[in-house]
Amino acid sequence: MAFLKKYGFIILLISLLSSWTNRTEAQSGGGPLAINKQVSRSKVSVGDTLTYTLILSNSGTVPATNLVVRDSASVGLRYIPGSASIPTGSNFTPGMPISSWQIPSVGAGQSLTLTFRSVADSAGIFYNQATIPGDTAKTCTTVPIKVCAGDDFLFRLTVPAGRSSYRWFRNGIELAGQTTNLLEITTPGSYSVSVDDVTGKCPDFSQCPFIIEEDPLPTFQAQAIPATCTTNTIQANGQIVLTNVNPAYTYQYSAGPSFNPGLPLSGNPQPIPSTGILANNLPSPVANTPYTIRVYNAAGCYTDQTVTLQPATCCMTAVVSAGSCQTATNTYTSTVIITLSNPTTGTLTVTDGSVIRTLATTSGTSSLTAVFADLPSDASIHTITVSLPGCSSLTSTYTAPASCTTSGANTAPVVANAIPPQSATVGQNFSFTIPANTFTDAETSASLTLAISGLPPELSFVSPATISGTPVTTLNSPLTITVIATDPGSLSTSTSFLLTIYPAPITNPGKQLSVSANPGACNPATNQYALSGTISLTGTEAGTLVIVDGNSTTTVSVSANQNSVDFSLSGLPSGTGPHTITVTGSVPTSFTYTSPASCTSIQACVAPTFTAKVIGVTCIGNVLQSNGQIILSDFNPIYTYQYSAGASFDPAASLSGAAQLIPPGGSIVNNLVNPATDQLYTVRVYNELGCSTDVTMILRSTVCGCPPDQCVPFVITQTQRGKRIGD
Structure with a gap:
């Protein structure tokens, strides 16, 4: 049942029922019938799915015929089309608020079960009631009402007056002093009521509680970054940036010291960008200008933060020059000349890549020079950044001079990491890229040229670092492949690795393989065992078989029409239970066995007691x-x-x-x-x-001893709503 918003209030009318099932027997078509109704969950969230189960039972001695079960649901429950599981021969007609289940016949002692699913589309308490002549069964489910942390709210819960006593409960604990038919709620919790009509008799009790849950407010940090300058021109690139924010949140922002929902500069609430940058095109203001950011969580609760965008002042220009490369060191010096107008007193920061220089300024400073010495000559592009708090920041780029190292001063590359052995298979495509960290060079590590020797004709080297091709033979396998690295000064070094070329797998469809194996005893010194086995073959061509047992692999060669071949594996771990041996050949085959028990003197596994x-x-x-x-x-x-x-x-x-x-x-x-x-x-x-x-x-199933109760009308009024989108 949904909430109705009106004049700042939310009013909800709920009938709180006292039992899961109210049941009586009645004759219908000659047999005593009973209807039972169950719901899969007593508490859900908006959007969750509920499964309802109706059970119609005939405990009589003759069939009951031409039956109709009426099923009514609260507004806010949405039936999922096609979700009903209907007994054979019967028919289910979904509707809102009333559905019907038509049953031609229920045999003596027989029960029929119908299930269907619905979605909870709003908060509140949802009731569902099934009726047949003489019997009614009811269920209910609570969808908690969400409020925002820190909000003031007031719910008034009212039940009919005139009963002998009233007892109110919060989270299952009786509320002291609350003995009237009205309860005012200002804190989250699960609330229920018990009403006595006659002292000493079983009370009417709210079946499903009224639940208020509190959602935490979003947390984040916000910053306004002033616009920057290009040469001496202010750019329209002021930014608002969020950090330490949940990426599932949404945002809006507006100008001013408080958020104006009628004039958001960002439109409707939208996801926060992964960079956290909400705006990057704000013009530089004439004076300090506030912006207010509103961030929402999934429930619509929000937090506002106000930031101030300060005016940008272009009070400096910079000229960068790069000196010549020094052959003795292969380095150069860059010089940055900064011209200032009306600067503030403070510290000017100049960066060239990762190198930083700081210079003191006063109101009378007109020019400063920053020098960056011993920079590597590598023809790379450098970015200069100049910033002065209270003034402005600017950037400029230049290109470093090319390397000028002479051959006499150059040093040869060195091998930094060995290349591991590689393998290829006849008839299968092979591709391998020489790892970038194989070589290093003190002067030009990023400018090495690779060459390869020792490759068979069918494999080729593709610059800058890839070997590819399809092997056609195992001749001379394993091959020693040499990789040569040469620097721009023509100095070089080399390293080698092994390339093993395996024969093509046996490919002869229609031939047969079978395998058998015997595990040896566990070796106490290693807790391992060895395995020996035999592969039987029929009409096999020459080739190679691959035998795999877990992480262990071996290969055996067979000749044409060979009848059998033996194999062995060692170093297998004991105590590892069932193992499966697979053999890859013309027709893959497998064999399963159990490893020997562990034989190490490890601690025995003693089952826990409790x-x-x-x-x-x-x-x-x-x-x-x-x-x-x-x-x-x-x-x-x-x-x-x-x-x-x-x-x-x-x-x-x-x-x-x-x-x-x-x-x-x-x-x-x-x-x-x-x-x-x-x-x-x-x-x-x-x-x-x-x-x-x-x-x-x-x-064991519990049966409550009290007879079926009556409904307790329950009126809920809420004021002082929580913070929501659009407030």
Whole structure:
């Protein structure tokens, strides 16, 4: 059920029901019928999907015919077309707010089950009711109302007057002194009410609570960066930049010391750019100008920050000159002459790449010179940046002189890293790029030229660093390939690596392979074993077979029409369970065996011990709570746990996620819902070695002793809404 915004208030009318199912028996078509309704979740968020289950039962001795189940839903629930699972022979007609399930016949002692799914499109409490003549079943689900952290709000909860007593609860704890039919709420929480009509009898109780949840406000840092100067001209490139901000947030900004939602300069809320730059084209103002940025989280809660964009003042120019390359050092000197007009007193910063110079200024300074000596001559482009607080900043670029090292002063490249052995296969494309870190050179490391020798004719070298081609033979394999690096001064060095060329795999479709193997005993010194086996062949052509067992690989050569070939593998780890040997040949084949048990003197894995019990859900009045518990005791505090539904533990369906430490009190879950029938849960506890023990328990279905209650009309009024988009 959605909220209605009107005149700054939000008014919500809810009927809070007291039980999951109100049931009576009635004769329909000759048999006693009952309808039961279940919902998959009692609390969801806007946009979540709910699964509803209707169960029609005939406990009589004769069939019941021509039945119609009417199902009504609250506004704000949206049926998902095509989601219904309908029993054979019956028909389901979805509608809003009423759907119908037509059933031609239900046999004696038979039950039929219908399921469908709906989406919660708004906040509130959603009710769903199924009826047949003589019986009604109801469910409800709460969608919490979101408020923003720090906001003032007031909800007034009202139930009908005239009852003998009223008890209000927040988060399951009774609120002291709240004994009237009205409750004012100013703090987040889960609220419910219990109403007694006659003292000593079972109370009416709100089935689904009214929940208010608080969303934290966004946090971030904002900065206004003044426009810069090119020569002596102010650019229109002032910036607003955000840092330390969640990329899922959205933003707007406007001019002024407070945000003006009617005049946002950025339009509607939009995602924050990955760079954090919201604006990069702000003109330089005449005077300090405030801008206010508003950042929203997913719930629409927002935080405002105001920044001040200061005027840019172009009070300097810079002329850069680069000296000649010095052959003795292969370096040069750059000189930056800065001319200032009306400068401030402070520190002028000049950078040339990563080198920084600082110069003091006063109001009377008209010219300064920054010198950068011993810069490498490498013909690279340099950027000069000049900045003075309270004045302006500017940039300029120049090109460094080319290297002027003489051959006598040049040093040869050196091998920095060896090239690992490489492999190729006959008939298959091969490509290998010489790693860039193979060679280094003191003067021109980035300008080395590579050459290759030792390649077979079918492989070629493609400048600057790639060997490619398709091998046609294994002749002379492995080959020694030499790589030569030459610097611009014609000095060189070289390194070599091995290139092994393997024969092409056997490719003879229709031939047969089979493999058998026997693992040897575990070697206590290494906790490893060796494996020997035989491959049987039929009509095989000459070639090579590749045998793989885990991370171990070997190859064997076979001749044409060879009947069998032996192979062996060593250094295999013991105690690793089942292994699968695969053989790649004309027709891939495999063989599975179990490795010998570990034979090292490692610590034995002793299963952990503990005690587990399950506590059924309780009732408040006639309302079943979702508070079933599983509690562990007599455990080591370093143990971890998981649990799943069912008679055995299912790691893929763990209800507690990954293994985690057992809480100090041993309560690993306290929100189990009441099952329709007995539900099995299995707890797995691990010790520090990963050994585990499983214990299975039964959560019994709880039946509340009170008779069905009546609806409690519940009126909720909210004022002082939280911060939302558009406020």
